[in-house]
Amino acid sequence: MKIIVCVKQVGYIYHPIAIDSPGGAIDPEKIVYMLNPYDEVAIEEALRIKENFGFEVIVITAGPPKAEAALRYAFSFGADRMIRIHCQSLDAWSISLALTAVIRNLTYDVILCGRKAMDTNEGMVGSFVAELLNISQVSGIVGLEIVSQKKKVVVEKYLGRGDREVIECNLPALFTVERSVNEPRYPTVPSRLKAEKKGIEVIELGTLGLRFDEELTLSNIRSISPPKPKPKKVFTPDSHLSASDRMRLIMSGGMAGKKSDLFEGPPETMANKIAEVLIQEKIL
Amino acid sequence: MEQQFEHLFMPIQLGNVTLPNRIMMPAHVPRFYAPFLEPNENHINYLQARARGGAGLIVTSPHFVSWPTTRPFHAALESDSVIPALKRLVDAIHEYGTKVFAQLTHPGSVASSRALGGGSIFAPSAIPRKSPFFPLFQEMPREMDLDDIKRFEEAYAAAARRIKEAGYDGVEIGAMSGVLQHLFLSAVFNRRTDPYGGILENRMRFLTETIAAIRKAVGRDFVVGVRFAGDDFTEGGLTLDDAKEIAKALEATGHVDYLFTCAGLEGSQHIPTMYYPLAPFVYIAAAVKEVVNLPVVAVGRINDPVIAEQILANHQADIVAMVRALIADPEMPRKAREGRLDEIRKCIGCNEGCVMRTWLIAPLTCAVNPEAGKEKEWAIIPAKEKKRVMVIGGGVAGLETARVAALRGHKVSIYEKEGVLAKDLTVAAKAPGRQGWEDARRYYIYQMNLLGVDIHLGITVTPEMVFKENIDAVVVATGTLPDIPDIPGANSPNVVEMKQVLEEKASVGENVVVVALQNHMHGLQMADFLTEHGKKVEMLTLSSFAGDRLDQQTLEDVYTRLVSKGAKFTPLTGVKAVQGSRLVTYHVLTGTEGVIENVDTVVFCTHGRPNDGLYRSLKGKVKELYLAGQCASPRELLDSVLDGAFVGRQL
Numbered sequence A: 001m002k003i004i005v006c007v008k009q010v011g012y013i014y015h016p017i018a019i020d021s022p023g024g025a026i027d028p029e030k031i032v033y034m035l036n037p038y039d040e041v042a043i044e045e046a047l048r049i050k051e052n053f054g055f056e057v058i059v060i061t062a063g064p065p066k067a068e069a070a071l072r073y074a075f076s077f078g079a080d081r082m083i084r085i086h087c088q089s090l091d092a093w094s095i096s097l098a099l100t101a102v103i104r105n106l107t108y109d110v111i112l113c114g115r116k117a118m119d120t121n122e123g124m125v126g127s128f129v130a131e132l133l134n135i136s137q138v139s140g141i142v143g144l145e146i147v148s149q150k151k152k153v154v155v156e157k158y159l160g161r162g163d164r165e166v167i168e169c170n171l172p173a174l175f176t177v178e179r180s181v182n183e184p185r186y187p188t189v190p191s192r193l194k195a196e197k198k199g200i201e202v203i204e205l206g207t208l209g210l211r212f213d214e215e216l217t218l219s220n221i222r223s224i225s226p227p228k229p230k231p232k233k234v235f236t237p238d239s240h241l242s243a244s245d246r247m248r249l250i251m252s253g254g255m256a257g258k259k260s261d262l263f264e265g266p267p268e269t270m271a272n273k274i275a276e277v278l279i280q281e282k283i284l
Numbered sequence B: 001m002e003q004q005f006e007h008l009f010m011p012i013q014l015g016n017v018t019l020p021n022r023i024m025m026p027a028h029v030p031r032f033y034a035p036f037l038e039p040n041e042n043h044i045n046y047l048q049a050r051a052r053g054g055a056g057l058i059v060t061s062p063h064f065v066s067w068p069t070t071r072p073f074h075a076a077l078e079s080d081s082v083i084p085a086l087k088r089l090v091d092a093i094h095e096y097g098t099k100v101f102a103q104l105t106h107p108g109s110v111a112s113s114r115a116l117g118g119g120s121i122f123a124p125s126a127i128p129r130k131s132p133f134f135p136l137f138q139e140m141p142r143e144m145d146l147d148d149i150k151r152f153e154e155a156y157a158a159a160a161r162r163i164k165e166a167g168y169d170g171v172e173i174g175a176m177s178g179v180l181q182h183l184f185l186s187a188v189f190n191r192r193t194d195p196y197g198g199i200l201e202n203r204m205r206f207l208t209e210t211i212a213a214i215r216k217a218v219g220r221d222f223v224v225g226v227r228f229a230g231d232d233f234t235e236g237g238l239t240l241d242d243a244k245e246i247a248k249a250l251e252a253t254g255h256v257d258y259l260f261t262c263a264g265l266e267g268s269q270h271i272p273t274m275y276y277p278l279a280p281f282v283y284i285a286a287a288v289k290e291v292v293n294l295p296v297v298a299v300g301r302i303n304d305p306v307i308a309e310q311i312l313a314n315h316q317a318d319i320v321a322m323v324r325a326l327i328a329d330p331e332m333p334r335k336a337r338e339g340r341l342d343e344i345r346k347c348i349g350c351n352e353g354c355v356m357r358t359w360l361i362a363p364l365t366c367a368v369n370p371e372a373g374k375e376k377e378w379a380i381i382p383a384k385e386k387k388r389v390m391v392i393g394g395g396v397a398g399l400e401t402a403r404v405a406a407l408r409g410h411k412v413s414i415y416e417k418e419g420v421l422a423k424d425l426t427v428a429a430k431a432p433g434r435q436g437w438e439d440a441r442r443y444y445i446y447q448m449n450l451l452g453v454d455i456h457l458g459i460t461v462t463p464e465m466v467f468k469e470n471i472d473a474v475v476v477a478t479g480t481l482p483d484i485p486d487i488p489g490a491n492s493p494n495v496v497e498m499k500q501v502l503e504e505k506a507s508v509g510e511n512v513v514v515v516a517l518q519n520h521m522h523g524l525q526m527a528d529f530l531t532e533h534g535k536k537v538e539m540l541t542l543s544s545f546a547g548d549r550l551d552q553q554t555l556e557d558v559y560t561r562l563v564s565k566g567a568k569f570t571p572l573t574g575v576k577a578v579q580g581s582r583l584v585t586y587h588v589l590t591g592t593e594g595v596i597e598n599v600d601t602v603v604f605c606t607h608g609r610p611n612d613g614l615y616r617s618l619k620g621k622v623k624e625l626y627l628a629g630q631c632a633s634p635r636e637l638l639d640s641v642l643d644g645a646f647v648g649r650q651l
Helices: A037-053 A065-075 A092-103 A125-133 A189-197 A243-251 A267-280 B041-052 B080-094 B146-165 B180-185 B205-218 B240-253 B282-291 B305-313 B323-328 B332-337 B355-359 B396-407 B423-428 B436-450 B463-468 B498-502 B521-532 B552-564 B613-618 B637-650
Strands: A002-006 A009-011 A033-035 A056-063 A081-086 A110-114 A136-146 A152-160 A163-170 A173-177 A201-204 B012-014 B017-019 B023-025 B057-064 B099-105 B170-175 B223-229 B258-262 B296-299 B319-321 B388-392 B411-416 B454-457 B473-476 B495-497 B511-516 B536-541 B568-570 B573-579 B582-587 B593-596 B601-605 B624-627
Touching (some): A009 A065, A033 A037, A033 A065, A037 A056, A037 A065, A037 A136, A037 A173, A056 A092, A065 A081, A092 A125, A110 A125, A125 A136, A163 A173, A243 B552, B023 B323, B041 B057, B057 B080, B080 B146, B099 B223, B146 B170, B146 B205, B170 B180, B170 B205, B180 B205, B180 B223, B223 B240, B240 B258, B240 B282, B258 B282, B282 B296, B305 B319, B305 B332, B323 B332, B355 B552, B388 B396, B396 B411, B396 B436, B396 B473, B396 B637, B423 B436, B423 B498, B463 B613, B473 B613, B511 B521, B521 B552, B521 B601, B536 B573, B613 B624
Parallel strands (some): A136 A173, B023 B057, B023 B319, B057 B099, B099 B170, B170 B223, B296 B319, B388 B473, B473 B624, B495 B601, B511 B536, B511 B601, B536 B568
Antiparallel strands (some): A009 A033, B012 B017, B573 B582
């Protein structure tokens, strides 16, 4: 049985970035790259299946030469082959066309992808590839089980509120995985070193019968701008308080309580007092 | 050192103008010249000193767009003849790379027709302002009609055109602290039923039409900003919710380049006193900043570049306006940039020299910076002859004398009988909310060390000691001695003096009568101190109200405190005798006697007696002898500092 895992190298979203003025793109100098965390889960799942059933695992990515770092990291989990389709960063549709063109020429039973990429957050490639290959797909799985060698897989999806949907799926099929499926391993140094030495099969877009990058894209980014920074929260008196209460709160730095009248006495008098106050405040 | 203030010194674009940094000196009224005339040399030197000190933007004021009353007269901005004087002002500021805007305003009902020669003052509705402590501006205004509104809008536009011609970089429309534009915005003073009153959109109409008229007159290549109050702190007035709507509406006009938020309609919020926490109104700027994309300016007791940097780093504002901070120390931006933070003389919020003087229609100065307003006359000039100067007295007068003398090159030594310098400031700071005095003290002590003044503590100087020393000049600044009026019962055990109570050297009972014989802070802060400690206080004063020599804002704040704590005020009353727990009083006008029973303690707050014995013994016996500060006659801190500054320049 063969498993293909599609991976993507993403920019680490928690590292500060710079916007290449005038609003065109993110400054490439400032990006810290890593393997998409969802894809880490996918490759880990593939490896667990391999460890149980001895299947072959192929990792594939579509990107520029620097994406090989992520590819090698994924490979070091214990995969068998690495393929990189050489292209620049393209939109989801173009990537899907490229991946499909290569996968079509491979034999496979299961294709695993991360549910979405952490930087673009779109979650479309997996579904596009499955459509293009005309195979079954289940997205956002949280559990996967190979039903022996019967060319069937049972997967689980969250339905919300703790419920899960159990789906039985014929192979070949594509699944996109949620992060909760497993805890990815930490590859050992020897396996990382092995991944460095292993050759990567690089495929040019042109050889796939696909044309220039620009013509493939269906969507392009018009502009990127940094988010408008939110002012740090500072004590703000409620506008509905009276002016003198607002003043007292400001003077005490937000500590003084609201001045209130405290009425004490037997229920009858209190009832009258409350009615008075409600009428005074024009509530009644 | 610039990394510490990376936000503060980052340039910013307003419209087509780039400010070199985020420090703004906003418009304020120093009263070096009447607001309807043209700026004079004094004013130009004053502002230029702030430009030289490194402020990024100065907004000049006051600029009345037209005469304040119905009796037509000439306001400078109404004619092109003002342009040369404005040009001189602009050039003086541009010389240092600082940008300059002009605040266009009209006083509305913050005017006195009596002082201006007659006519009626203007307002959207015939509602006089209230002023609990200040008699001047409480006149009944005339309700403006539609012709008046149109005339004013044209006046704003014409004034803006002249400002542009004079070479200014932009204008700011003043709509805060109860000036005419603010009166229209606030439902407290705008009860109109025509399209200029009612819902917020109507109340904004005068402002938005004015902005449009100005934009038409100056074109797109000129900065137009609006300064408005984000909260009136008055029942029925603008609140922060309104401020956000106003901000959005102003941005939507497409004519405005920046917004400047502040606080207050008639109250002390406009010029927050020592009683306010630092930077108390930054939340207004932060709230407005969340709903608009325009740059926002924050203001209000921001007396420290570190706080300013925090505000910018927290994205609560884009520019920080620091008026009194720059009055107190025009070199503050440069000192911050160079990392000399300890040398910054901070504004302490006493409002003594700035607000108190200008409200009395006198030129502005500063209690901690006597050079403010006298930048040229009191520039530090090195002494022709370097003298050995002995300053006797380590209070503010002595410290200021020593500072100036040392700066001018004299060899100064200062002698203080207490174990610390400026003990009086420490004692004054013990009153609630008066901690700002400690800042002044910190500044002076730092300066003494910085300037290499010889400090001798714990030494009571006698004439013999003076004669023994090899000195050229002596300055006596020995302050005052405590004083209690010589009335029957003054020696009773339950009669104490203010300083004893503040220093907690006297025990005070539950029911206290405070006799406020110095009509400045003494009585009020004593009552504040005692009520904080849970005492029941009744305050007697000879005047119609205690503290009538204080500025409006401080009075408002301290009275609010005292009233909320249940203090009782008995004006126009003096003390005739103390008989145990019984106080015999008299009415100042009629002489009628009265009695206050159950008095546990009587606290006298007086000026004190001048402690000038040493001066008298030295007179005629030393080469050069000077007198400075309270020992000449007991006055305020400001006066001690001014004395010291004067004597220091005489040496």
